Structures are given as structure tokens and as C-alpha cells.
Amino acid sequence: MNGYTGKALIIDLTERKSEEIELSQSMLRAYLGGSGLAVRLLYDHLAPGVDPLEPGNVIVFACGVFAGTIVPAAAKHSVATKSPLTGMLGDAMAGSFFSHTLKRAGYDAVVILGRADTPVYVFIDDHTVYFRDARALWGQECFATEEAIREELGDEAVRVSAIGTAGENLVRFACIGNDRGRQAGRTGPGAVMGSKNLKAIAVRGSGAVAVADNDAVYQTSCDLITQAQGPATGKYREPGTVGNVLTLNRLGVLPVRNFQRTALDEAEGISGETLHRRHHEKTVACAACPIACEQVMKVAEGSHAGARVSVDYETLFALGPCCDVDDLPAVIRAAELCDTLGMDTLSTGVTLAWAMEAAERGLLPPDDGVDLRFGNADAMVAMILKIARREGLGEILAEGSRLAAQEVGKDSDYFAIHSKGLELPGYDPRGMKTYALGLAVGTRGGCHNRSLAYEPDLKGKVDRFKAEKGRGQIAMAQEDVAVLLDSLGICKFMRGCFTDLHEEGARLYSQATGWDVSAQELVEAGERISNLKKMFNVREGWTRELDSLPPRLMQEPIPDGPGKGVSLPPAELELLVSDYYEARGWTAEGEVAPATQDRLGLSGQTA
Amino acid sequence: MSPSPHVPISPHARLVVCDPDLCVGCQLCEFACASVKDNSANILRSRIRVMRQEPILMISIACRGCEDPVCVKVCPRDGALAVNPDNSLIDVDNDKCDGCGWCIDACPFGAIVLDPETKRVIICDLCAGRDAGPACVEMCSKDALEVSTPAVVAGKVSQSALRTLMDALDEPA
Ligand code: SF4
Numbered sequence: 044m045n046g047y048t049g050k051a052l053i054i055d056l057t058e059r060k061s062e063e064i065e066l067s068q069s070m071l072r073a074y075l076g077g078s079g080l081a082v083r084l085l086y087d088h089l090a091p092g093v094d095p096l097e098p099g100n101v102i103v104f105a106c107g108v109f110a111g112t113i114v115p116a117a118a119k120h121s122v123a124t125k126s127p128l129t130g131m132l133g134d135a136m137a138g139s140f141f142s143h144t145l146k147r148a149g150y151d152a153v154v155i156l157g158r159a160d161t162p163v164y165v166f167i168d169d170h171t172v173y174f175r176d177a178r179a180l181w182g183q184e185c186f187a188t189e190e191a192i193r194e195e196l197g198d199e200a201v202r203v204s205a206i207g208t209a210g211e212n213l214v215r216f217a218c219i220g221n222d223r224g225r226q227a228g229r230t231g232p233g234a235v236m237g238s239k240n241l242k243a244i245a246v247r248g249s250g251a252v253a254v255a256d257n258d259a260v261y262q263t264s265c266d267l268i269t270q271a272q273g274p275a276t277g278k279y280r281e282p283g284t285v286g287n288v289l290t291l292n293r294l295g296v297l298p299v300r301n302f303q304r305t306a307l308d309e310a311e312g313i314s315g316e317t318l319h320r321r322h323h324e325k326t327v328a329c330a331a332c333p334i335a336c337e338q339v340m341k342v343a344e345g346s347h348a349g350a351r352v353s354v355d356y357e358t359l360f361a362l363g364p365c366c367d368v369d370d371l372p373a374v375i376r377a378a379e380l381c382d383t384l385g386m387d388t389l390s391t392g393v394t395l396a397w398a399m400e401a402a403e404r405g406l407l408p409p410d411d412g413v414d415l416r417f418g419n420a421d422a423m424v425a426m427i428l429k430i431a432r433r434e435g436l437g438e439i440l441a442e443g444s445r446l447a448a449q450e451v452g453k454d455s456d457y458f459a460i461h462s463k464g465l466e467l468p469g470y471d472p473r474g475m476k477t478y479a480l481g482l483a484v485g486t487r488g489g490c491h492n493r494s495l496a497y498e499p500d501l502k503g504k505v506d507r508f509k510a511e512k513g514r515g516q517i518a519m520a521q522e523d524v525a526v527l528l529d530s531l532g533i534c535k536f537m538r539g540c541f542t543d544l545h546e547e548g549a550r551l552y553s554q555a556t557g558w559d560v561s562a563q564e565l566v567e568a569g570e571r572i573s574n575l576k577k578m579f580n581v582r583e584g585w586t587r588e589l590d591s592l593p594p595r596l597m598q599e600p601i602p603d604g605p606g607k608g609v610s611l612p613p614a615e616l617e618l619l620v621s622d623y624y625e626a627r628g629w630t631a632e633g634e635v636a637p638a639t640q641d642r643l644g645l646s647g648q649t650a
Numbered sequence: 651m652s653p654s655p656h657v658p659i660s661p662h663a664r665l666v667v668c669d670p671d672l673c674v675g676c677q678l679c680e681f682a683c684a685s686v687k688d689n690s691a692n693i694l695r696s697r698i699r700v701m702r703q704e705p706i707l708m709i710s711i712a713c714r715g716c717e718d719p720v721c722v723k724v725c726p727r728d729g730a731l732a733v734n735p736d737n738s739l740i741d742v743d744n745d746k747c748d749g750c751g752w753c754i755d756a757c758p759f760g761a762i763v764l765d766p767e768t769k770r771v772i773i774c775d776l777c778a779g780r781d782a783g784p785a786c787v788e789m790c791s792k793d794a795l796e797v798s799t800p801a802v803v804a805g806k807v808s809q810s811a812l813r814t815l816m817d818a819l820d821e822p823a
Contacts, residue, residue, distance in 0.1 A: 111691070112681075112691050113678065113681035113685060113691065115678065140677075186704075199701075222704065223704035223705055224704055224705050249694065249766070250692075251690065251691055251692030251694065251695075251766075252691055252692075253691060257685060257689050257690065257691055258689070260691070261685045261686075264681075265789070268678065268789070269791075271791070272791050324706060325705070325706040326674055327674055327675055327704075327705065327706070327708070328674035328675055328676035329676070330677060331676055331677055331678055332674075332676050333676060333678060333791045335674035335676065335792065339705050339706055351705065353705070
């Protein structure tokens with residue numbers, strides 16, 4: 044097979060054995076790879092209704108068709124599991140050499156079942172699988188684990204996906220780190236690995252990924268690489284996504300103090316530009332990526348001297364403005380702790396912001412020595428460690444904002460800023476109505492990256508303050524583009540380098556695979572995969588009330604800034620959501636209608 | 651494609667050098683090498699290798715064009731490796747090389763590779779005969795790679811030492 048390896052590895056941790064299965068051409072063509080393939084395999088291997096942290100849960104790693112080839116910025120791997128944070132589809136992605144290597148070892152995907160009785164790591168050495176003792180690694184941080192495994196195996200070329208302390212301690216938003224600095228970040232897949240006693244997956248791949256037409260793939264890739272030095276990716280290269288702070292502040296959609304405000308009076312000090320000027324140390328790229336958006340920041344002096352980590356916008360937002368912290372060195376330290384301990388920076392920051400507000404309102408029990416309140420950077424840093432270790436208040440916060448608010452009660456869920464349990468990213472949905480819809484209906488919970496629905500709002504293609512019919516169609520199209528990119532493994536930052544993603548994507552896909560695939564087929568694949576994700580959630584007990592947003596955002600109008608007075612009352616969101624269901628061809632209740640299932644080749648697949 | 655303007659290559663060019671500050675570790679140079687030299691997507695066939703010591707150290711390394719190369723000296727197959735008198739690059743005689751890898755061990759830079767398909771060693775030849783020069787240099791969109799000579803490298807190192815000195819003098823005591 045070209046492009047694909049045509050094989051997946053099924054690893055049973057309970058039995059400590061593995062087997063290879065064939066992936067058919069028709070299945071690969073229908074689900075493409077990456078996110079589509081991961082969700083398909085998860086759907087097929089997971090029994091509905093299991094507790095996400097029980098051995099019955101399944102975790103799937105899947106590569107894109109282009110991983111292991113020169114196609115630029117197209118090596119994201121997808122991790123799918125039942126999320127311990129949302130109870131619905133857990134769906135994370137990471138940029139990676141890991142997927143290049145997994146493909147070269149001979150696999151498009153790895154499906155992990157069961158639970159090991161003692162800590163292990165799995166070493167996939169081309170076609171041989173070893174279950175190795177990880178007791179000595181238990182307790183180590185993500186980066187240190189990667190290094191220790193490379194050392195133990197004696198090969199620099201080994202690539203590792205590993206969890207840190209947070210995953211081991213089942214922090215519900217624990218991530219999986221790979222390639223020292225990339226993360227499969229959201230929805231808590233690290234906790235699922237922890238629950239399986241699986242410290243890491245290490246891969247050595249010595250084969251090659253064949254493509255059908257090497258000359259054509261090379262030429263197309265060179266064109267894309269040239270494009271990627273142009274204006275379409277300018278802001279990702281310098282200063283990186285952190286430039287959003289000033290942009291969003293200007294538009295009045297930068298969430299501040301746990302979404303109580305939407306703009307900072309003084310944003311310059313916490314801006315990406317300032318961060319870059321004071322702390323930028325090195326620009327780094329993912330595998331075969333000509334953009335290189337990863338900006339490694341370093342603190343040179345002061346109490347956080349030595350802290351070093353790459354910082355993107357969502358991290359800066361969550362640990363900065365959302366907690367009302369304006370101390371950049373502390374943000375860098377906090378982000379570094381999240382990465383090394385293995386927790387999602389976004390969920391960590393937004394959960395901490397909830398805790399700061401709850402503490403200020405006197406709703407939280409005091410925690411020894413940590414005085415949680417907005418702006419207290421030291422408390423933020425200290426509490427991150429406690430969350431990873433589940434100590435003191437960290438025990439409650441490790442559950443994420445939804446469960447923490449349930450536990451604390453006293454109406455603290457009013458200001459728990461999540462959708463389906465996933466903490467919201469750094470845009471205020473009240474001032475971005477298409478985006479608000481995208482967040483509410485997202486299958487992995489409130490996520491900008493899966494919905495891409497912020498784009499029409501920010502680009503001024505629609506009136507961002509207005510909720511109206513027609514947005515359902517727009518949100519659906521955006522979401523299907525996102526899922527297509529996620530399934531091809533192509534980084535979203537590349538999307539501006541295509542004039543017509545479907546046409547050019549189909550050409551590139553055909554050049555790599557040797558199959559004659561049309562643009563229309565890719566459009567349908569995107570739609571099919573979005574629908575399968577929804578069917579997964581329905582099978583896990585999804586109900587319509589879950590397609591919603593936090594009470595604060597639906598009850599309070601924007602208090603200040605350029606969007607002052609704009610609100611998002613429940614009836615408005617309701618209108619948008621219904622419009623979206625209709626656009627999707629779903630029932631009024633939001634389930635995938637049988638006719639839609641038939642059309643997309645998904646029928647007969649609900650349990 | 652030519653992301654960077656085409657600069658004529660000096661006849662004294664001896665090696666591809668990489669500026670580790672500019673290199674982002676993407677490995678596209680490896681893909682360029684394997685694709686252009688062997689029409690292959692297999693980067694194990696690349697003559698240039700990116701080393702990453704994350705999070706911030708990264709550099710790609712190809713043959714350094716040593717004056718008195720140890721690889722040639724250690725090769726037990728008489729004449730499988732030889733210094734080309736015209737350009738000082740290493741010629742590999744595929745009929746003589748048996749892929750034992752002794753030279754790989756000996757090269758202090760790890761710049762020699764065993765081609766997994768031909769089972770012969772491969773060494774950067776600066777894409778001899780290719781009009782646009784080395785494919786890796788052409789590919790690198792971060793301008794980290796350059797075809798150079800030891801004299802040019804020395805000049806650059808001196809320049810940067812001078813800048814460091816100036817910065818130090820500028821700093822208030
Ligand atoms: S292409 Fe350039 S930036 Fe990328 S790894 Fe090679 S030398 Fe470094």
C-alpha cells in the first residue's frame with residue numbers, strides 16, 4: 044500500500060500480547076487516517092458505557108496518510124479514547140516525529156486495550172512489541188521519561204509518547220507528551236494511560252513510507268513549503284500564536300478573570316510581543332514543518348530563572364489573563380510545570396481561574412499555604428504541583444472545573460467555564476456567535492480547534508455579534524474542514540497555504556496513495572467522520588442539554604470593552620443549535636438521522 | 651523550487667554547514683536529500699542528518715570534507731573510499747564497498763550512512779552535477795544551511811566573536 048502501511052497494532056496490556064490487523068483500502072479511504080481512523084477504531088473496539096478510567100476503556104493512536112513522507116506539517120497523530128473529563132469522545136492531537144516513526148515501524152494505528160498489573164511501557168521495535176518494566180520510571184516527568192527510555196534502549200532515534208505525574212494520578216485533564224514539547228493535550232488521554240499502568244509508548248521505525256508518485260509528492264510539497272514562508276503563515280512564525288492577546292483584546296473577546304471581563308486595560312505587559320521580546324530563546328518545528336510555530340521561552344533571572352518551555356496563545360491566555368496573572372516569568376514556569384507533569388495547560392488554567400473565583404467568594408475550603416485569588420501568580424504555580432499530586436485542594440481541582448463545581452456546590456457551577464466538561468479556550472463566545480455555536484455542539488466539548496468556527500467571526504465574514512439562521516451551515520462546514528485536516532494529519536496552520544483545500548488535498552492524497560480520489564470524496568469523508576464522532580457520543584448517553592455553554596456566558600452581557608452589552612441568551616443559542624442540527628440532517632433532538640447515516644455509509648453501526 | 655535566492659557556489663566549496671540558531675529541526679533537508687538523490691521517501695537514505703537535543707539544540711550534519719579523512723584511512727576494502735582530487739569530496743566505489751560500516755564508526759561526526767537499500771555507504775557529494783546545488787540547502791526555508799569552505803566558516807566565527815566582544819563592551823559595568 045502507498046501512503047498507508049495498511050496495518051494496525053492491537054496491544055492487550057492485561058494479557059501482555061499484541062497482534063497485527065489489516066486495515067482495508069475501503070476503510071482507510073472512508074476514514075482517511077488520523078482523527079477519522081482513531082475514532083473509527085475506538086468505536087469498533089470500545090464497549091459502550093464503560094467508566095473511562097476502568098480497564099475496559101480503549102485508547103487509540105493513529106497517524107495520518109502523509110506521516111513519514113515529505114508532505115510538510117502533515118504529521119499530526121491523533122489520540123482517541125473515552126474521555127475521563129467529558130465522559131464523551133476524547134479526541135486529542137499532537138504534532139510529532141512520533142507518528143513519522145510509528146509509520147516507519149509499519150503501523151497506521153495502535154489500539155490499546157486492558158490494563159497492565161504493574162507499570163509498563165510498550166516498546167514497538169518495528170514489528171516486535173516488548174512490554175517493559177516501568178516501575179523505575181513511575182513518578183518521573185514527561186520529558187525525563189522520554190530521555191530515560193532512549194537511554195535505556197540506547198537509541199537516539201526512538202520516539203516516545205509518555206505521561207507524567209498527572210497522568211499517573213489520574214488528573215482528569217492529564218495529557219500525553221511526545222518529542223519533548225509536543226502534547227496530545229486535551230480531554231485527558233494521559234489519565235487513561237495512567238489508569239492502564241501504561242507509562243509510555245516508545246517506537247523505533249527503520250522502514251520507509253512509500254508513496255505512489257514520489258516526484259509529484261515532492262513537487263507539491265515544495266510548492267507548499269514555499270507557500271508556508273508567505274503571508275498565510277506569517278503570524279504563526281513571528282511572534283507565534285501568542286500575538287492573539289493584543290488582537291483579541293482589541294476586539295473585546297479576550298477572557299479575563301474567569302470570563303468576568305473581556306478585555307484588559309493594560310494588555311501590553313502580558314502580550315505575545317512582550318513575551319517574545321523578553322523571553323524568546325529558540326524557534327522549533329514539528330516533523331517536516333516549514334512554519335515552525337513553536338516558540339521556546341526562557342526565564343533568565345528572578346525566582347523563576349531557568350524555566351524554559353514553548354508557549355502558545357491558549358497557554359498564555361489560560362495561565363495569564365484568565366487567572367488575571369500578568370507576571371510573564373510565572374506564566375512560563377506554570378506552563379513548564381504543566382508540560383513536565385503532563386497536564387493540559389488550558390484546562391489547568393481555566394480550572395484554576397474557577398478556583399480563584401470560588402476562593403474569593405469564600406466557597407472553597409482554605410488550602411495550607413496557598414492563597415488562591417486572582418492575580419496571585421505564586422499560588423497558581425504552587426497549586427499546579429498540588430493538582431498533579433492530588434494534594435490538598437489539588438484533589439478537587441484534579442477533577443476539572445465541572446466535577447469540582449459539583450463537589451463544591453453552592454452554585455459554583457454558574458462560573459465553571461466548560462462545555463461538556465471541557466474548559467473553554469481563550470475567546471469570549473458572547474462576542475463571537477458562530478464560534479459560540481461551534482463550541483456548544485463540539486463533540487469533544489468546548490473547543491475552538493475542532494470547530495474552527497471562530498474564523499468567520501474574526502475574519503468579518505459574518506456579523507459576529509448576531510445570532511441568525513444560516514450559521515448552522517457555516518459552523519458545519521468549518522467543523523468538517525477541521526476534521527478533514529485532523530484526519531489527514533495536516534496542521535491547521537497550513538490551511539492558508541491551500542487555495543482550495545479539497546481540490547489540492549485530493550490531488551496530494553491521490554499522488555501519495557495512487558488512488559484516484561476526488562475533492563467531493565474528501566468533503567464527504569469530513570462529514571462522515573464528524574457524524575461518527577456524534578454517534579460515538581450518542582452511544583455514550585449524550586443528550587441535547589449537553590450542547591450548551593456555561594451559565595455565566597448565557598446570563599451576563601459583556602460588561603466592558605468593544606462588545607459591551609452584547610449577550611448570548613439561552614434562546615439565541617437554542618436557535619443556533621437547532622439550525623446546526625438541521626444543516627447536519629440530524630433529528631430535531633440532535634441525533635444522527637437514519638437517512639444521514641445511510642447516505643454516509645454509517646448505518647448499522649450504532650450499538 | 652527556490653525559497654532562497656540562488657547564490658553561485660564557490661569552486662572551493664567543501665561542505666554543507668548548518669547554523670544551529672536558525673535550524674528548527676524540521677528534517678525537511680533529510681527528505682530533500684533522499685528524494686533528490688534516490689527518488690525515495692526514505693529519510694534513512696539521507697546523507698544529511700538532523701540531530702535534536704530538545705528542547706533547543708538542533709543542527710543538521712553532513713560530510714565535513716576533512717583534509718585527511720579518517721574514513722578513507724580505516725576502510726579495509728582497498729580503495730572503496732577515496733578523496734576526489736578535483737573537489738576533495740569522498741568518492742564511494744560501490745563495487746568495492748561491502749557495507750561493513752567501519753567508516754561509519756570512524757567518522758567523528760556520524761556523517762556517513764549505510765543505505766538500507768543498496769547496502770553501501772553513502773556520503774554527501776554536494777549534489778555533484780546538480781545545477782541548483784545541494785537539494786538540502788535549496789529546501790531549507792529557514793536559511794540554516796549553506797555550502798561553504800573552511801575559510802568562510804572561520805570568517806563567520808571571527809565575526810560572531812567580534813560581535814560578542816562589542817556587546818560585552820557595550821554593557822554597563
Ligand atoms: S531543513 Fe533547515 S531548518 Fe529544517 S532541519 Fe534541515 S537545516 Fe534545520
